[in-house]
Amino acid sequence: MISLSALDLSLAALLVLALAALSWRMQLGLGAQLLIAAARTVVQLLLIGLVLKTLFEHIDLVWVGGISLIMLLAAGREVMARQQRRFTGWWGFGMGTGAMFVSSFAITILTLTTIIGTDPWYTPQYAVPLLGMMLGNTMSGIALALDRLTATAWQQRAVIEQRLMLGATRQEAIADIRRDAMRSGMMPIINSMAVAGLVSLPGMMTGQILAGTPPMEAVKYQILIMFLISAGTGFGVTAALWLASKRLFDERHRLRLDKLGTPKV
């Protein structure tokens, strides 16, 4: 494997700087954002590099659990931040986070113990990247689906209430909207499975191949990851939508949009 030097990375950084300069010249207003994001990438990745280095040297369930928790909370915050109209109170954070916890952790642990079979099962070299990939994708799916559900429920409140007036249960009244939300949460992973290898080589596989892994080994891992991600996203989105669509109503099957906050500008 060819190791990258600081000089190699600086050359790549020059490209980003050139783009920022162009943005500044053309007054696109993207320069500052671009540079801040690039700087965050460097700092966050170097830090996680250090953390992983230490973690790999000290295989300890407490440390793996601790970093998993931090990853989960960060993902939960991100899901909440992407909601236009989020649930008020703890539900806004708890709903997405809870759904991600159940699906991502269950699938990661299942994979580590029965499919990959590492010893011990929490070997950080496998556990941390796998969980990260699960959380990252489940997060996007849940964020998209919840946002779609609450936004559509808000727009279509009159239709939902009309169905309630005609004697529909809360599940019946929101079924179409929930189905739509499910579709938008699942579309990214379904699309990326459909074009995998045709349009793009998935990031993880590319990384493994660049690092010198034989292509067929990389492919097998990529297939495994794709399946896990789609299952994790599917179960996570289902759980989040179930909780959210229940929460939109009360026990008397009344639409309670007052449980949603005002939209961000």
Place this chain on the structure above:
Amino acid sequence: MVALCLDKIPEMKLERPNMNYLHVNDVRPHGRGPYSLNIAAGECVSLSGPSGSGKSLLLRAIADLDPHDGDVFLDNLPRSTFTAPQWRKQVALLPVESQWWLDDVGGHFPDTDCPWLKPLGFTHKTMQWQVSRLSSGEKQRLALARALMNHPRVLLLDEPTASLDPQTIGIVEKLITDYRNETQAAVLWVSHDAQQAARVGNRQLKLTAHGFSDHIDDGADGAHPGSENIA
């Protein structure tokens, strides 16, 4: 055809004619009121009041669509003994503006064999019509037919003839009166038209911020078993 369908629901006939069908007890929609009201079986109460006085909110509260204080009884049974969907099937709210969520009319009906289409001026082919091509008057009449499909025992009508021409208003008024007489349903009818209120209502009430006031007394009020408290 109407008679045929109505015959299917003989349990709607009330054995004790003095029993109140709908009893609204100290209902406070959005902090207004409290409103108390009795509507006897087969009785129609027309309700008026300036816009913004909370007529629609009161109907929504009775149909259990908004959280509120107070309770509502149907045949002396408190609302909590019904599930919310059961309650709304029996206590039908017809909103001013009906909503349609599918492309064709028929999909909104539990059964395309609807006995109220013909009296309202439609045919069985109406079920294949596109909702996007309905006029507001057609929507209003079809919404009434759709609500009656649940065979409700109480009708909460929010300006049910607001977008209709005079001739169709007569048809709708007659249909609702026939339904009420056949099934002994209790009707609460919100109307802005004083003549209509007098025409369709056995009693007329006016909604104020703190309760009901007796509106125009038609002289026959004492004959009705229902009574209102005026707060």
